[in-house]
Structure formats: C-alpha cells, structure tokens
Amino acid sequence: MSDTHTLYAITHSLYSGRARSYLIKHQIPFRELSTGHESFKADVLPKAKLPTIPTLVTPAGEVIRDGAAIIEHFEAANGRPCRPSGPKQQVVSALFDVIGTDGLLRPAMHYRWNYQEDNLAFVRYHFFHSQRDMPTRDDKTEHMMGRMQQVAQVWGVNESTTALVEALYLEFLNVLNAHFEDYAYLLGWRPCVGDFGLLAPLYAHLGRDPHPARIMQQRAVRVYRWVERMNRADQDVPEYFDAGSDFLAGDDVPQSLLNVLKVVAEDFVPETRAAADSINQWLKDNAPDSGDAAERFLGQCQFELRGQTITSAAQPYRFFLLQRVHAIYDALDADGQRSVQQMLDSCAMGELLSLRLDRPVAQVDNLEVWGA
Numbered sequence: 001m002s003d004t005h006t007l008y009a010i011t012h013s014l015y016s017g018r019a020r021s022y023l024i025k026h027q028i029p030f031r032e033l034s035t036g037h038e039s040f041k042a043d044v045l046p047k048a049k050l051p052t053i054p055t056l057v058t059p060a061g062e063v064i065r066d067g068a069a070i071i072e073h074f075e076a077a078n079g080r081p082c083r084p085s086g087p088k089q090q091v092v093s094a095l096f097d098v099i100g101t102d103g104l105l106r107p108a109m110h111y112r113w114n115y116q117e118d119n120l121a122f123v124r125y126h127f128f129h130s131q132r133d134m135p136t137r138d139d140k141t142e143h144m145m146g147r148m149q150q151v152a153q154v155w156g157v158n159e160s161t162t163a164l165v166e167a168l169y170l171e172f173l174n175v176l177n178a179h180f181e182d183y184a185y186l187l188g189w190r191p192c193v194g195d196f197g198l199l200a201p202l203y204a205h206l207g208r209d210p211h212p213a214r215i216m217q218q219r220a221v222r223v224y225r226w227v228e229r230m231n232r233a234d235q236d237v238p239e240y241f242d243a244g245s246d247f248l249a250g251d252d253v254p255q256s257l258l259n260v261l262k263v264v265a266e267d268f269v270p271e272t273r274a275a276a277d278s279i280n281q282w283l284k285d286n287a288p289d290s291g292d293a294a295e296r297f298l299g300q301c302q303f304e305l306r307g308q309t310i311t312s313a314a315q316p317y318r319f320f321l322l323q324r325v326h327a328i329y330d331a332l333d334a335d336g337q338r339s340v341q342q343m344l345d346s347c348a349m350g351e352l353l354s355l356r357l358d359r360p361v362a363q364v365d366n367l368e369v370w371g372a
C-alpha cells in the first residue's frame with residue numbers, strides 16, 4: 001500500500017492552507033487534487049458528507065473532512081508534536097486556532113472580494129481551474145464567483161464599516177509583525193496548532209491574493225515571511241541568528257504575542273459574546289436532539305466596535321474550537337486557572353473563558369452535530 005495521502009483542496013481556499021501546511025511541516029507524503037476530480041464526487045463525498053475542502057483520504061482509505069479534524073488525526077497519532085506542554089502556551093495555541101479559522105474572516109473576505117480590479121482575474125483562474133474542461137465550465141465559474149462577491153457582507157463589511165475593518169486589520173498586521181521580529185513562530189521556534197489555524201486567512205486570501213499580498217509585503221515583511229515559512233518543510237529561519245528549535249521555555253508567552261491578542265480581542269470578544277447569545281437563544285427555541293446537525297450559520301449577531309455596529313454571522317463552529325480552549329482551562333488546578341485567567345485578562349481576552357454555548361458541538365462521522 002502506498003503511504004501517500006490525498007488532500008482534496010485547492011490553492012486559493014482559506015481552510016486548505018491550514019491542513020496543507022501541517023502536511024508539509026510534518027513531511028507527510030500527499031498529493032493534492034481539486035474537487036473537480038470524478039473521484040471526489042464518486043468515492044469521497046459519500047463519506048465526507050459535505051463538499052468542503054480540505055478533505056483528506058488516508059492511505060487506508062479513511063476520509064476526514066474538516067481541517068481541524070485532519071490535524072487532530074495526525075496529532076493524536078504522533079504524540080501531539082504541535083501542542084506545547086505548559087498550560088498557558090496550550091491555551092494560547094488553541095485560541096489562535098479559533099482566531100485563525102473564524103476570527104479573521106472579515107478582513108480575509110473583504111480584501112479578496114472588495115478589490116476586484118486587482119484580484120478578480122487571479123481569483124477567477126483558480127475557480128475556473130478547479131473544474132475539469134467541460135462546456136459548462138465558464139458558467140459554473142461565474143456562478144461560483146457570483147455567489148462569493150457579496151460574501152464580505154455576511155461578516156459585516158459594508159460601506160460604513162470598511163474603514164474600520166481595514167484599520168483593525170492593519171493594526172493586527174503591525175503587532176504580529178513586531179512579534180516575528182523576535183520569534184519565527186507564535187510560541188518560539190516551531191509551529192503550534194495555533195500557527196496552522198492562523199495561517200488559514202493569512203495564506204490564500206491575505207497573503208496571496210494580489211491586493212492584500214502587496215499590503216503584507218510592504219507593511220509586514222516578517223508576517224509575509226512567516227506565511228512562506230509555514231509552507232516549507234524546514235524550519236526556515238535564516239534571518240534569526242539566535243534561533244532555538246523548540247517552543248519557548250518555561251511556558252512563556254511573550255508580551256509581543258499578548259499584544260497581538262489584545263488587538264484581536266477588540267472584535268473577537270464582542271463578536272463571540274453576541275454569537276453565543278444568539279446561538280443560545282436558538283438552542284432554547286429549537287431544542288435540537290443530540291446528534292442533529294449543527295448548521296454552519298445560525299442567524300446573525302450584532303456587536304459594537306469602536307462606536308459602530310457590526311452585523312455578522314453566528315457560527316457554532318467557532319464554539320466547537322473554543323471548547324478546546326475551555327477544556328484545557330477546565331482541567332487545570334486552581335493555580336493554573338488563575339494564571340491563565342490573569343494572562344487572558346491582561347490582553348482583554350479573559351471573558352472568553354466564560355463565553356460558552358448551552359450545548360456542546362461535536363464532530364461525528366465528518367459532521368458537526370449538537371451534543372447532549
């Protein structure tokens with residue numbers, strides 16, 4: 001049996017970048033296929049259940065849909081190489097995983113879809129070539145792209161909020177760039193689970209589409225280098241003359257990383273609070289049976305950001321990943337909990353520890369479902 005995995009993914013897909021990077025960094029042999037291949041519909045989709053990418057097929061034929069599940073599959077099998085040992089670092093790693101997969105969709109979608117003059121031909125190439133050469137290819141491309149053009153609005157980007165969304169993203173880039181002046185990865189000298197999560201928006205959209213890639217290259221070279229680094233198998237740290245090889249010692253979370261969290265907290269915390277309220281209300285009204293699908297979007301939520309109201313999508317998936325932060329925290333003794341709480345309070349993220357859904361979200365047979 002070959003040891004090659006098949007990753008159904010594509011270059012311009014946000015979530016694909018996260019799983020691909022994990023495979024590259026761990027030198028797991030794989031070939032990448034777009035979902036335009038017949039094998040996806042015929043063999044994979046019946047087991048994947050939903051047509052999302054990334055979806056992995058292992059050499060033994062197991063199908064794993066969802067980037068978090070793909071990474072968890074390898075982490076569980078290989079002694080968790082991307083989980084640091086200290087509780088503060090574990091919490092920060094799990095938190096960046098949520099922030100990357102769910103907390104930066106606003107700027108990612110905005111900078112891809114609202115700068116069409118710069119991006120459209122580039123993005124179209126990818127949508128077009130994700131399908132095989134059929135007469136309907138052009139129409140399908142237009143249809144798929146048409147669906148996406150307004151997508152930034154789903155996360156609250158519109159004429160009156162654009163300047164705010166951009167200002168916050170540029171502040172985020174500045175502080176993240178400052179962090180990478182001293183370290184090659186979030187927690188030092190090797191990637192943690194949070195690095196892979198954070199790569200999702202910062203690769204395909206913000207680090208690769210022409211308009212935002214130029215912003216990153218010109219304003220945040222070190223972030224751009226980290227994006228490159230996350231797509232290389234080696235450590236890729238020639239510009240650091242005192243590079244280490246591990247996570248930072250002593251469960252240290254550097255101030256430069258807390259500064260990043262502090263900027264992210266500005267919208268991430270009120271958005272999470274508003275989404276929790278809205279989904280908890282939905283749970284009260286609908287009382288789903290356990291095992292029922294936890295839909296991707298469950299209505300909208302509204303929150304205030306620097307004096308403006310943002311209307312965004314409420315997604316149970318954010319809480320599926322946030323549960324991992326909660327699980328790490330809940331398992332600590334009182335001293336451990338106090339030090340994690342203090343750390344998160346210092347960067348305005350402390351409230352997240354108590355922002356929980358009334359029902360857990362679980363993954364069963366490649367679907368997100370409501371737990372008991």
Ligand SMILES: N[C@@H](CCC(=O)N[C@@H](CS)C(=O)NCC(=O)O)C(=O)O
Binds near residue numbers: 053068
């Ligand atoms: N929770 C999934 C989300 C994957 C996802 O939404 N992928 C997008 C592309 S980046 C997709 O396949 N969208 C098509 C669809 O939802 O039908 C993950 O993290 O892998």
